[in-house]
Amino acid sequence: MERELALLASRARSPRAVELWRRVVAANPQDTAARCNLAALLPPEEAVEAYEAVVLMSPPEDQLEACHSNLAGLYVRLGQPARALEHCVGGREGRYNQNVALRQLGRQAEAVDASWEFVGRPKALVGRTVVCVKWGKKYDAGYVNRLYRAVSRHTDATRFVCFTDDARDVDAECKELPPQRFLRGWWLKAYLFSSEAGLEGRVLYVDLDTVVLGPLDEFFEVKTSSACVLGTDSLANERRDGGYNSSLMLWVAGNFGGLIYDLLSEDFFATLANAVYKFDHWLEMLFDDLPTFQDRLPGRVVDYVEDRLPPAGASIVVFPLHPKPHDLVDQVSWVRDNWR
The missing domain is CATH 3.90.550.10 (Spore Coat Polysaccharide Biosynthesis Protein SpsA; Chain A)
Structure with missing residues (x-):
């Protein structure tokens, strides 16, 4: 029941969503999907810690890719492009974040080369x-x-x-x-x-x-x-x-x-x-x-x-x-x- 309420609160963008997801995670700490839903609602610094914790738990492949993508985007926002590159593991979002992170590091030529390598x-x-x-x-x-x-x-x-x-x-x-x-x-x-x-x-x-x-x-x-x-x-x-x-x-x-x-x-x-x-x-x-x-x-x-x-x-x-x-x-x- 609490999980359904947390999902509804997230969809409604209710301030209670964070509290509800914390309860779901507390009840089942191995629930990586719940941890990801909670991380998506947290401030950037807290979200980074939450997603990093999920990565260490070896979640299902789709969750793992989403965690890496979110971490790359968060590290870009936090001005840590080198850390962002560690999480650019593929997919469209990964390539987007790689482009931005490389440019933040002053490696624009490398970003351009990577894009051309992908598109031909x-x-x-x-x-x-x-x-x-x-x-x-x-x-x-x-x-x-x-x-x-x-x-x-x-x-x-x-x-x-x-x-x-x-x-x-x-x-x-x-x-x-x-x-x-x-x-x-x-x-x-x-x-x-x-x-x-x-x-x-x-x-x-x-x-x-x-x-x-x-x-x-x-x-x-x-x-x-x-x-x-x-x-x-x-x-x-x-x-x-x-x-x-x-x-x-x-x-x-x-x-x-x-x-x-x-x-x-x-x-x-x-x-x-x-x-x-x-x-x-x-x-x-x-x-x-x-x-x-x-x-x-x-x-x-x-x-x-x-x-x-x-x-x-x-x-x-x-x-x-x-x-x-x-x-x-x-x-x-x-x-x-x-x-x-």
């Missing part, structure tokens, strides 16, 4: 993609996340994809690298040029050990129907002219580079690896006159060479040798300010 990104919008490769243990997820955040700060309407063999703790969209028994390290860049990689439009590859300082839009606007790479002429670490450095590459997916990967069968690579050490040299074997960023965007890309001042006008600093960005964050202010 129209091909018309897949025009610009930044890609990176994380393989093995040389670089951890922090390197990917810092690059992802830097790209988000310096360009709009750009997709970011990390190709990796270990997506744990990576905030960006990830694609799994295929199991390659013979390609390792920088040679895995070749896979990005394959049809299997599923890339479209203009693609900008960026090495993980890169610091982004300024706008990136102009890199996508370089006039080329094929590709653009770093030239070796102005890179102090290369000590050679006329070559390519693959720390930064732009290409038009589908229009360029299929042979870069397609020629690398296991048997062929076994022979090639006895003559060619670097992926850069493989590019030079295939293409003898690619445009370079130094020619198309003078001064926008530089390499780090013991320079403790912010490179004037540069948008990208590459670190092909040592030190790496993580070695410099405590010593060089512009690295610390931008590699975050």
Whole structure:
């Protein structure tokens, strides 16, 4: 009888509803449905405690999903977006709350990516993609996340994809690298040029050990129907002219580079690896006159060479040798300010 009265009071929005539901819960503390009905009537702080208690009781699936959804919404209202994300477990309400919580945390790009992942990104919008490769243990997820955040700060309407063999703790969209028994390290860049990689439009590859300082839009606007790479002429670490450095590459997916990967069968690579050490040299074997960023965007890309001042006008600093960005964050202010 008391339960029926509580239901009627709730529907009538009677002030007595809270008292009646408290009685129902007191009479049967394991009644998770009653606990949920009571929580829905409480002030936010009390409601959070009530819903959290129900979650710990392992209620039926529909009640559990509703509790998580309500908790996410309450934590958003209370200004605790990190806690809200813990309860965004699926469903429409979960996605709504995830969108709001991520934006409250300053992770708008991640919220946008999550929405597109759910609804399906129209091909018309897949025009610009930044890609990176994380393989093995040389670089951890922090390197990917810092690059992802830097790209988000310096360009709009750009997709970011990390190709990796270990997506744990990576905030960006990830694609799994295929199991390659013979390609390792920088040679895995070749896979990005394959049809299997599923890339479209203009693609900008960026090495993980890169610091982004300024706008990136102009890199996508370089006039080329094929590709653009770093030239070796102005890179102090290369000590050679006329070559390519693959720390930064732009290409038009589908229009360029299929042979870069397609020629690398296991048997062929076994022979090639006895003559060619670097992926850069493989590019030079295939293409003898690619445009370079130094020619198309003078001064926008530089390499780090013991320079403790912010490179004037540069948008990208590459670190092909040592030190790496993580070695410099405590010593060089512009690295610390931008590699975050």
